[in-house]
Amino acid sequence: MDxxxxxxxxxxxxxxxxxxxxxxxxxxxVKRGVERSSAQARRVVEDAALKxxxxxxxxxxxxLAQLRLDLxxxxxxxxxxxxxxxxxxxxxxxxxxxxxRLNDHARVLDGELKLLEREPDKARIADRLPGLxxxxxxxxxxxxxxxxxxxxxxxxxxxDDLAVLAQQIDIEAxxxxxxxxxxxxxxxxxxxxxLxxxxxxxxxxxHDRKHISRS
Numbered sequence: 688m689d690x691x692x693x694x695x696x697x698x699x700x701x702x703x704x705x706x707x708x709x710x711x712x713x714x715x716x717v718k719r720g721v722e723r724s725s726a727q728a729r730r731v732v733e734d735a736a737l738k739x740x741x742x743x744x745x746x747x748x749x750x751l752a753q754l755r756l757d758l759x760x761x762x763x764x765x766x767x768x769x770x771x772x773x774x775x776x777x778x779x780x781x782x783x784x785x786x787x788r789l790n791d792h793a794r795v796l797d798g799e800l801k802l803l804e805r806e807p808d809k810a811r812i813a814d815r816l817p818g819l820x821x822x823x824x825x826x827x828x829x830x831x832x833x834x835x836x837x838x839x840x841x842x843x844x845x846x847d848d849l850a851v852l853a854q855q856i857d858i859e860a861x862x863x864x865x866x867x868x869x870x871x872x873x874x875x876x877x878x879x880x881x882l883x884x885x886x887x888x889x890x891x892x893x894h895d896r897k898h899i900s901r902s
Contacts, residue, residue, distance in 0.1 A: 761827040765834040
């Protein structure tokens with residue numbers, strides 16, 4: 688009786704523990720989903736604000752907004768290109784790791800540009816803008832180079848695969864056009880007498896009819 692009670696208590700504790708673990712994991716998953724959705728919503732709002740400032744502001748303020756947009760567009764486009772190709776090309780994983788490091792530099796620069804947008808001293812903005820522009824151009828150029836290389840690699844693979852497929856189709860088409868006379872069980876080929884130029888004229892029914900008419 689004591690053993691049964693102990694087993695029952697152990698099962699109860701196990702079920703409660705599993706329920707707690709499942710609840711914690713569910714809460715964490717929901718929290719991550721909410722945070723991810725919130726981050727995406729903030730990103731959309733920031734991008735819309737940057738586009739508005741780019742068209743409404745002139746001078747250094749408009750240039751700062753343009754730099755931030757260029758950074759985000761280049762990094763995001765490259766990330767999508769590498770993510771789309773990584774499922775079919777495992778070698779892109781190294782490129783994705785390099786992009787992650789490049790993205791860290793882009794975030795730091797974006798933070799500096801964001802702080803500079805709030806700078807009231809326009810002279811300081813104009814003084815720092817050339818150096819920030821150079822850094823932004825280096826980052827966007829590196830990201831663009833990764834994206835273009837991934838696109839060229841995918842196109843080359845597709846061209847090679849198409850060439851091999853066309854060659855295989857040509858071979859198969861040639862095989863389908865090649866036919867030989869079937870062989871009878873005795874070993875003699877089965878041919879149409881009308882197509883056999885070596886046929887004995889005496890075995891031709893037309894020859895027999897001509898011979899009867901002459902007699």
